[in-house]
Amino acid sequence: MKKKITYIVATLTTCLLFYLFWGPLFPWSPIKPGFQKIPSTKANVYIQNITSADSIVYELDQILADEEIFHQLNYEDRVTIIIIDPKTSMKRFAPWLKGSGYSVSLSMLNLIYIGPIARQSSFGIKTYLKHELSHMLMDQNTSFGKALKMHEQGWLLEGIAQYFSGHHFYSRSEFIALSKTNQINFSSLREQNPLDMSFPNLKLNYTYYQLFVDYLVNRYGLEYLQNFIKFYIEEPDSYRELFETIYGSELDTILDAFKGSLGL
Numbered sequence: 033m034k035k036k037i038t039y040i041v042a043t044l045t046t047c048l049l050f051y052l053f054w055g056p057l058f059p060w061s062p063i064k065p066g067f068q069k070i071p072s073t074k075a076n077v078y079i080q081n082i083t084s085a086d087s088i089v090y091e092l093d094q095i096l097a098d099e100e101i102f103h104q105l106n107y108e109d110r111v112t113i114i115i116i117d118p119k120t121s122m123k124r125f126a127p128w129l130k131g132s133g134y135s136v137s138l139s140m141l142n143l144i145y146i147g148p149i150a151r152q153s154s155f156g157i158k159t160y161l162k163h164e165l166s167h168m169l170m171d172q173n174t175s176f177g178k179a180l181k182m183h184e185q186g187w188l189l190e191g192i193a194q195y196f197s198g199h200h201f202y203s204r205s206e207f208i209a210l211s212k213t214n215q216i217n218f219s220s221l222r223e224q225n226p227l228d229m230s231f232p233n234l235k236l237n238y239t240y241y242q243l244f245v246d247y248l249v250n251r252y253g254l255e256y257l258q259n260f261i262k263f264y265i266e267e268p269d270s271y272r273e274l275f276e277t278i279y280g281s282e283l284d285t286i287l288d289a290f291k292g293s294l295g296l
């Protein structure tokens with residue numbers, strides 16, 4: 033019996049150590065071999081194989097301050113950002129992400145992963161950092177249940193994150209041309225889970241959301257959007273009513289006008 037207990041404890045300890053140093057528990061591991069720690073006021077970055085292309089990590093305080101000003105919200109909890117080696121896979125850290133190598137915000141854990149594809153991207157990691165930090169900021173300023181509701185309106189979260197990050201998958205004219213040759217239903221803003229979208233579809237959808245937020249800011253001003261965010265994080269279920277109150281027209285009406293502006 034004693035032997036059996038010793039065996040179970042040894043196995044569990046081995047698993048725990050393995051997950052801590054090599055698996056999904058890595059962010060909580062007290063030591064992170066191969067990762068350089070770069071602390072800032074409200075976040076810690078852990079980065080593997082840093083190069084001059086990653087120097088933006090030293091400007092994190094400024095990025096966080098810009099996020100807070102843009103969204104008119106404050107980071108409530110310290111954020112951990114893990115930036116992975118461009119030549120490895122995110123599967124080790126987040127096996128449930130189907131090997132996605134881009135970036136992800138796990139807001140409940142105050143944790144962001146920047147993956148190998150993001151690091152190799154010609155956009156650089158800045159746009160991915162800004163994108164995920166936008167999600168993190170909005171999620172930190174609401175409850176878990178409301179954050180889940182907000183993710184049902186991914187068009188809004190992704191549109192805001194894309195708009196703020198300045199990360200354009202396609203230019204406006206490229207998007208218009210592509211949307212005419214691709215049979216995509218843009219009548220609904222409700223988004224699929226990004227992990228269930230093909231990458232070409234994700235790029236088109238995210239560009240569409242971004243262009244819509246761009247349209248809102250250009251036509252009505254940033255203050256309207258900030259006002260909308262302020263109330264929306266409190267009542268995500270009432271987003272259509274809130275939208276109409278703040279913008280003075282129904283969401284569908286403004287969406288139609290936006291589509292008209294693209295010639296769709």
Ligand SMILES: [Zn+2]
Nearest residue numbers: 163167190193
């Ligand atoms: Zn996103």
